[in-house]
Amino acid sequence: MTAEPYRPEPIETFQSPEAFEAMRKALAEVRAQFGRHYPLIIGGERVHTQATITSTNPSNPSEVVGVSAKAGIAEADAALDAAWRAFKTWRDWPQEHRSRVLLKAAQIMKRRQRELEAWLVYEIGKNWTEAAADVAEAIDFTRYYALSALKYKDGAPVVPYPGEDNEAFYIPLGVGVVIAPWNFPLAILTGMTLAPIAVGNCVVAKPAEDTVVIAAKLFEILEEAGLPAGVANYLPGEGGEVGAYLVQHPRTRFINFTGSLEVGLKINESAARLSPGQVWIKRVFLELGGKDGLIVDETADIAAAAQATVQSAFGFQGQKCSAASRLIVVDGIYDQLMEQVLDRTESLIVGPAEENPDMGPVASAQQEKTVLSYIEIGQQEARLALGGRRLEGGGYFISPTVFENVSPDARIAQEEIFGPVLSVIRVPDFDTALEVANGTRFGLTGGVFSRKRERLERARREFHVGNLYFNRKITGALVGVQPFGGFNLSGTDTKAGGPDYLLNFLQMKSVTERF
Numbered sequence: 001m002t003a004e005p006y007r008p009e010p011i012e013t014f015q016s017p018e019a020f021e022a023m024r025k026a027l028a029e030v031r032a033q034f035g036r037h038y039p040l041i042i043g044g045e046r047v048h049t050q051a052t053i054t055s056t057n058p059s060n061p062s063e064v065v066g067v068s069a070k071a072g073i074a075e076a077d078a079a080l081d082a083a084w085r086a087f088k089t090w091r092d093w094p095q096e097h098r099s100r101v102l103l104k105a106a107q108i109m110k111r112r113q114r115e116l117e118a119w120l121v122y123e124i125g126k127n128w129t130e131a132a133a134d135v136a137e138a139i140d141f142t143r144y145y146a147l148s149a150l151k152y153k154d155g156a157p158v159v160p161y162p163g164e165d166n167e168a169f170y171i172p173l174g175v176g177v178v179i180a181p182w183n184f185p186l187a188i189l190t191g192m193t194l195a196p197i198a199v200g201n202c203v204v205a206k207p208a209e210d211t212v213v214i215a216a217k218l219f220e221i222l223e224e225a226g227l228p229a230g231v232a233n234y235l236p237g238e239g240g241e242v243g244a245y246l247v248q249h250p251r252t253r254f255i256n257f258t259g260s261l262e263v264g265l266k267i268n269e270s271a272a273r274l275s276p277g278q279v280w281i282k283r284v285f286l287e288l289g290g291k292d293g294l295i296v297d298e299t300a301d302i303a304a305a306a307q308a309t310v311q312s313a314f315g316f317q318g319q320k321c322s323a324a325s326r327l328i329v330v331d332g333i334y335d336q337l338m339e340q341v342l343d344r345t346e347s348l349i350v351g352p353a354e355e356n357p358d359m360g361p362v363a364s365a366q367q368e369k370t371v372l373s374y375i376e377i378g379q380q381e382a383r384l385a386l387g388g389r390r391l392e393g394g395g396y397f398i399s400p401t402v403f404e405n406v407s408p409d410a411r412i413a414q415e416e417i418f419g420p421v422l423s424v425i426r427v428p429d430f431d432t433a434l435e436v437a438n439g440t441r442f443g444l445t446g447g448v449f450s451r452k453r454e455r456l457e458r459a460r461r462e463f464h465v466g467n468l469y470f471n472r473k474i475t476g477a478l479v480g481v482q483p484f485g486g487f488n489l490s491g492t493d494t495k496a497g498g499p500d501y502l503l504n505f506l507q508m509k510s511v512t513e514r515f
């Protein structure tokens with residue numbers, strides 16, 4: 001098999017007239033397809049249900065982007081059956097053949113890049129570049145896992161032993177359940193689905209309720225790429241119902257979950273309990289929330305720090321697990337830095353995602369409610385320096401919000417808000433900054449702006465997060481370049497897009513023959 005070596009896709013910024021025009025065209029074409037129905041896909045069959053999920057445009061919630069079928073318990077059982085049937089053959093496909101299907105899927109995504117971006121703009125309110133980053137990451141995951149899978153095909157070396165023929169090789173686990181969030185609804189769903197599939201497993205995938213249409217597009221692409229029926233089953237439904245059912249099911253072998261801490265803990269507990277008839281210990285991978293801190297010390301490049309802060313805090317309206325939600329500033333440069341942070345934040349344009357503003361709407365009515373409730377809490381705990389308002393317009397628009405004088409143990413400094421709200425904490429020195437940065441129950445991303453080598457080296461050792469960045473923004477990990485996943489209650493540090501990720505979905509078998 002010949003394939004280009006893996007390299008991350010460049011992320012389109014739409015500066016060229018060609019890219020700009022292509023995106024305008026894609027937006028118009030996608031808009032013309034609003035309101036379509038998407039059935040479940042179980043064992044390759046289209047399954048329509050009485051119940052449905054309606055996906056709307058957060059920039060204008062009266063617009064229906066699409067409607068999906070909604071799985072219940074019967075469909076979940078059927079999907080697990082279909083996946084186990086498909087597993088009987090998929091597990092034995094030569095690795096090159098499996099990888100080839102994924103490489104083809106990546107190529108189809110690339111051909112449909114602008115269209116997929118347009119769906120993301122409409123369905124979840126990403127501006128064009130954020131949508132482009134999501135699609136590029138989906139392509140990256142697909143190619144990276146397709147190629148990484150090849151390294152396991154010949155098993156692992158073992159030490160020779162006299163009189164015996166010994167070998168150790170990898171086999172897939174079986175059928176797993178993928179439960180995805182809405183915030184990277186293409187990239188994360190693609191990565192969590194295709195990693196296990198790449199090495200011979202089959203999955204039942206439940207996308208988030210708010211992003212069923214872009215998920216349906218992924219399944220169209222997998223089918224077109226030649227993935228056999230039943231290997232990946234598309235099963236939108238309610239998390240608390242069908243998601244919870246799949247998690248506890250005795251025939252679920254592993255659970256690949258990305259989402260909130262609250263749901264992740266429920267899943268962990270449920271999966272740990274043995275269901276009647278279950279003959280394995282479920283593997284559970286949880287990638288959860290963050291309360292990510294960015295430290296700026298008195299030696300930092302202030303303009304660069306201000307720019308990175310605003311990008312990290314407000315990109316995709318702060319709805320990234322990696323978003324900077326705490327800015328921890330050492331006293332000496334506080335006023336200078338804050339002047340620039342506030343200036344930059346104030347100049348951000350918020351509006352319908354289709355118009356490619358700096359910030360679109362938050363994702364849903366529920367998100368809007370949660371973020372506004374934290375803004376209210378913030379007004380009691382700290383000083384509102386900027387924003388703090390719902391904006392005019394039909395969508396879920398919230399102004400980028402900055403709180404100053406935030407105490408390290410305030411709720412807005414400890415709880416994940418998952419919206420455009422930045423808490424600024426002033427500290428006397430770098431030692432305190434590090435202590436504050438580590439002072440939450442999470443440990444996902446973090447950053448330091450400093451020109452002092454010894455401080456960067458100390459942070460390298462002591463800043464306890466899965467993804468640490470120096471002198472740059474703290475979002476936008478690239479597949480294969482920055483393996484992604486957090487410590488503490490941010491999850492199981494599964495490291496999506498990392499060199500060992502696929503091992504999570506394999507088990508090693510050792511066979512000895514006495515000569």
Ligand SMILES: NC(=O)c1ccc[n+]([C@@H]2O[C@H](COP(=O)([O-])OP(=O)(O)OC[C@H]3O[C@@H](n4cnc5c(N)ncnc54)[C@H](O)[C@@H]3O)[C@@H](O)[C@H]2O)c1
Pocket residue numbers: 179180181182183184188206207208209237238239240241243244245247258259260261263264266267287288289290320321322416418444484485486490491
């Ligand atoms: N660490 C990471 O890599 C990462 C990446 C993206 C998002 N996140 C986190 O995801 C969260 C935002 O996403 P969200 O709002 O979609 O999260 P969520 O936990 O509300 O939902 C995630 C998924 O779980 C399903 N679900 C809900 N209840 C369930 C239950 N009882 N059993 C099984 N499934 C259930 C939902 O339907 C959805 O598909 C944030 O906390 C964010 O930090 C983490």
Ligand SMILES: N[C@@H](CCC=O)C(=O)O
Pocket residue numbers: 183184319320321322474475476477478484
């Ligand atoms: N991997 C993404 C975040 C995913 C979670 O929301 C980043 O690095 O910014």
